[in-house]
Amino acid sequence: MPNRCIKEGDNPDLTKERKTCTFDTDELTANLYGSRNNMERRREITKKISADPDFADPIPHDFLSREKCIEATAKKTKAVVQRGSEFCDVTNYYEMLHLINEAIGIGGYPLALHYGMFLPALEGQAEKELTDDIIPRAKNLEVIGAYAQTEMGHGTNLRELETTATYDKATQEFIINTPTRSAMKWWPGNLGKMSNYAVVTCQLFIDGRKIGPHNFLVQLRCEKTHEPLPGIIVGDIGPKMAFDTNDNGFLALDNIRVPRKNMLMKHAKVSPDGVYTPPMHAKLNYGTMVYVRAHMLYAHGQFLATAAIVATRYSAVRRQGRIEHGVPEVQILDYQTQQHRIFPQIARAYAIIFTYMDIKDQYDAMIKGIAEGQTDLLPDLHAITSGLKSVVTHMAGLGIEQCRMACGGHGYSDASGLPKLYGVQIGGCTYEGENMVMLQQTARYLMKAVASALQGKPLSHSVAYFGKKSSGKSRIGKEGGDIAREHEAMLEALEHAACRLSVEASQMWEKRGRGGETKERAWNGVTVEMNRAARVHTRVFMARSFHRRVTSSPPSIRPVLTDLLSLYLHYECVDMAHHLLEDGFCSGEQIRYLKSRLYEDLTTLRPNAVSLVDSFDQSDRELNSVLGRRDGNVYEALYQWARKSELNYTDVLPAVQKYVMPMMEENRSKL
Numbered sequence: 177m178p179n180r181c182i183k184e185g186d187n188p189d190l191t192k193e194r195k196t197c198t199f200d201t202d203e204l205t206a207n208l209y210g211s212r213n214n215m216e217r218r219r220e221i222t223k224k225i226s227a228d229p230d231f232a233d234p235i236p237h238d239f240l241s242r243e244k245c246i247e248a249t250a251k252k253t254k255a256v257v258q259r260g261s262e263f264c265d266v267t268n269y270y271e272m273l274h275l276i277n278e279a280i281g282i283g284g285y286p287l288a289l290h291y292g293m294f295l296p297a298l299e300g301q302a303e304k305e306l307t308d309d310i311i312p313r314a315k316n317l318e319v320i321g322a323y324a325q326t327e328m329g330h331g332t333n334l335r336e337l338e339t340t341a342t343y344d345k346a347t348q349e350f351i352i353n354t355p356t357r358s359a360m361k362w363w364p365g366n367l368g369k370m371s372n373y374a375v376v377t378c379q380l381f382i383d384g385r386k387i388g389p390h391n392f393l394v395q396l397r398c399e400k401t402h403e404p405l406p407g408i409i410v411g412d413i414g415p416k417m418a419f420d421t422n423d424n425g426f427l428a429l430d431n432i433r434v435p436r437k438n439m440l441m442k443h444a445k446v447s448p449d450g451v452y453t454p455p456m457h458a459k460l461n462y463g464t465m466v467y468v469r470a471h472m473l474y475a476h477g478q479f480l481a482t483a484a485i486v487a488t489r490y491s492a493v494r495r496q497g498r499i500e501h502g503v504p505e506v507q508i509l510d511y512q513t514q515q516h517r518i519f520p521q522i523a524r525a526y527a528i529i530f531t532y533m534d535i536k537d538q539y540d541a542m543i544k545g546i547a548e549g550q551t552d553l554l555p556d557l558h559a560i561t562s563g564l565k566s567v568v569t570h571m572a573g574l575g576i577e578q579c580r581m582a583c584g585g586h587g588y589s590d591a592s593g594l595p596k597l598y599g600v601q602i603g604g605c606t607y608e609g610e611n612m613v614m615l616q617q618t619a620r621y622l623m624k625a626v627a628s629a630l631q632g633k634p635l636s637h638s639v640a641y642f643g644k645k646s647s648g649k650s651r652i653g654k655e656g657g658d659i660a661r662e663h664e665a666m667l668e669a670l671e672h673a674a675c676r677l678s679v680e681a682s683q684m685w686e687k688r689g690r691g692g693e694t695k696e697r698a699w700n701g702v703t704v705e706m707n708r709a710a711r712v713h714t715r716v717f718m719a720r721s722f723h724r725r726v727t728s729s730p731p732s733i734r735p736v737l738t739d740l741l742s743l744y745l746h747y748e749c750v751d752m753a754h755h756l757l758e759d760g761f762c763s764g765e766q767i768r769y770l771k772s773r774l775y776e777d778l779t780t781l782r783p784n785a786v787s788l789v790d791s792f793d794q795s796d797r798e799l800n801s802v803l804g805r806r807d808g809n810v811y812e813a814l815y816q817w818a819r820k821s822e823l824n825y826t827d828v829l830p831a832v833q834k835y836v837m838p839m840m841e842e843n844r845s846k847l
């Protein structure tokens with residue numbers, strides 16, 4: 177069967193791997209990206225960008241200062257904006273995403289938050305009077321915006337944000353202030369240097385009454401000079417773990433007046449005479465965060481895919497050690513530990529991307545509902561996206577780090593691309609709501625589902641399985657080798673565990689309440705258990721999504737995806753074995769059976785491992801990794817990469833001349 181990546185001159189070990197492929201890699205790629213046309217479009221973008229001098233990097237960013245990286249990125253951003261339609265359909269979200277990844281990379285760029293949050297916030301939350309004015313200008317990039325919500329003192333607890341917006345009936349304006357140091361906006365992406373506008377989250381005050389956090393459009397800089405406007409202090413918060421080319425910023429506002437229409441009033445409103453009308457759902461103002469959390473799944477699935485590609489290809493090229501005496505050194509991919517480290521990451525990357533597809537459908541349905549005045553899909557989607565955002569970012573972070581370590585010493589080098597990838601990706605555990613906090617949102621929802629299930633009330637989509645009757649004992653290992661039934665048995669076992677953990681967390685919470693604690697204090701005493709239940713529930717949702725996609729996939733790729741799903745489910749069940757064992761639903765013998773099946777899966781997948789990662793269809797530019805390059809010619813590339821280090825511009829460094837040589841000289845003369 178064809179792996180479409182084979183080319184003359186490639187590393188022979190990689191070619192050998194590609195020749196053992198049992199499926200058509202293009203079929204799988206097309207399935208992953210929605211259609212053959214989408215796949216072809218991605219490739220066209222890659223080809224054009226790779227050949228375009230505007231996007232060439234004579235010196236890799238690894239060797240440049242942050243300022244130089246920002247300059248190079250800004251230059252490329254301008255080229256993308258001015259020439260975008262030469263490369264793709266600029267109105268297509270996925271084509272644009274791919275264009276940006278190819279042309280600019282993942283470390284941030286001047287318009288990241290403009291497109292990622294500023295425009296979505298305006299489109300989702302502002303009403304016509306404001307959108308008519310600002311959206312055409314924002315889309316035309318006459319202005320650039322950020323989403324400024326987090327403050328130095330508060331990010332998670334939005335209710336206690338300190339920035340104020342006080343309505344002045346006399347002038348029909350809001351007066352915006354940063355009352356304390358800790359009230360300074362701190363962290364918003366692209367706020368520091370690039371944006372001249374921002375959506376700023378403030379506590380709304382009317383007639384001395386605090387109403388709660390609401391969003392306002394605020395101009396920060398002069399449109400001509402880009403200088404901060406009077407009363408505005410704005411700047412960059414300094415170096416971070418990653419996202420070097422994003423100017424995450426700080427902002428203080430001193431008596432800034434904005435007209436009434438600058439409040440984002442699609443849902444909550446303030447009339448000219450200061451009458452406040454709440455939104456039809458209390459949290460509609462938080463809609464931009466739900467949007468980003470949903471879309472983060474795609475990005476983080478792709479981040480994990482990148483790491484899996486690098487680790488798998490490199491492990492096919494790298495030969496070290498022997499499994500048996502008297503035979504040549506083996507490809508490190510032949511070691512079982514290496515497979516156990518990497519293959520689950522491949523499966524998880526597929527699972528995350530497939531789950532995203534389900535969530536995207538649900539998100540679109542929810543938005544349609546809201547436009548028709550219905551918010552009933554919002555609670556379920558908020559709960560599951562909160563869980564998914566947390567589980568997926570954590571899973572992807574651990575997976576990337578496993579892939580990095582699987583590359584040995586070279587994985588530690590920036591040449592592998594993995595340290596930077598990890599730095600960028602792991603930020604997702606924190607932004608858009610810290611993971612421990614967001615899991616509690618899911619847990620809250622699970623507690624309501626437990627109550628509904630006990631009362632026989634209807635259950636919504638993500639928790640529908642709470643209504644199933646458990647068989648009491650798992651069928652794992654008792655299905656006579658019928659794969660479909662085996663998969664169902666594992667899904668049933670995971671659902672049983674998730675449901676049980678939710679019920680037990682609910683009982684623990686109730687018990688503490690009966691013991692005299694307030695509901696809130698009692699909650700804090702059981703949050704570890706609550707979050708555990710939320711995580712397992714979320715992993716069940718992912719497993720179900722993956723299973724649905726595989727069973728409905730085209731027959732040509734279904735066998736390899738079924739193998740991958742087997743590995744995914746066996747790995748998940750072994751990883752969560754303690755939850756399956758705790759109440760006796762599964763026996764020790766069944767866990768041993770799951771482990772042995774997992775080891776068989778590693779062997780089954782081995783001939784397709786490289787082809788499965790090739791099917792992610794990420795180009796060398798996107799991978800940005802000497803170790804992961806498609807042709808596998810890693811050693812020469814590694815040397816050429818190192819030659820570009822500025823330390824190698826001269827043979828004797830000034831620092832050596834100035835300090836180290838005289839020191840050695842002095843020591844020699846002491847003898």
Ligand SMILES: CCCCCCC/C=C/C(=O)SCCNC(=O)CCNC(=O)[C@H](O)C(C)(C)COP(=O)(O)OP(=O)(O)OC[C@H]1O[C@@H](n2cnc3c(N)ncnc32)[C@H](O)[C@@H]1OP(=O)(O)O
Nearest residue numbers: 292325331332333334459462465466471558607608609620
């Ligand atoms: C792809 C583009 C690249 C993007 C790069 C991203 C860069 C990063 C950007 C950012 O980080 S922007 C800042 C993000 N900040 C946060 O995410 C803050 C996290 N905090 C919150 O979201 C909330 O404060 C909270 C933790 C959810 C708690 O809010 P609150 O105290 O107001 O509510 P609760 O009492 O906990 O819940 C009340 C009720 O409301 C429901 N709910 C909460 N949030 C939502 C929501 N977004 N949508 C719908 N419903 C929501 C919650 O479930 C409760 O429901 P009930 O249980 O009462 O039914």
Ligand SMILES: Cc1cc2nc3c(=O)[nH]c(=O)nc-3n(C[C@H](O)[C@H](O)[C@H](O)COP(=O)(O)OP(=O)(O)OC[C@H]3O[C@@H](n4cnc5c(N)ncnc54)[C@H](O)[C@@H]3O)c2cc1C
Nearest residue numbers: 323324325326330331332363364365603606607608609612
């Ligand atoms: C790379 C990056 C980009 C960002 N971009 C933006 C942006 O564009 N716009 C923007 O507005 N913000 C942005 N942020 C800020 C980000 O949204 C917040 O940092 C994030 O929401 C976490 O809030 P915090 O910093 O207040 O963490 P904290 O809430 O202070 O968290 C610290 C610890 O306290 C724990 N904790 C807090 N509350 C609870 C609770 N209720 N229960 C249990 N534990 C709790 C947390 O779990 C965590 O362990 C960005 C942050 C980063 C890192």
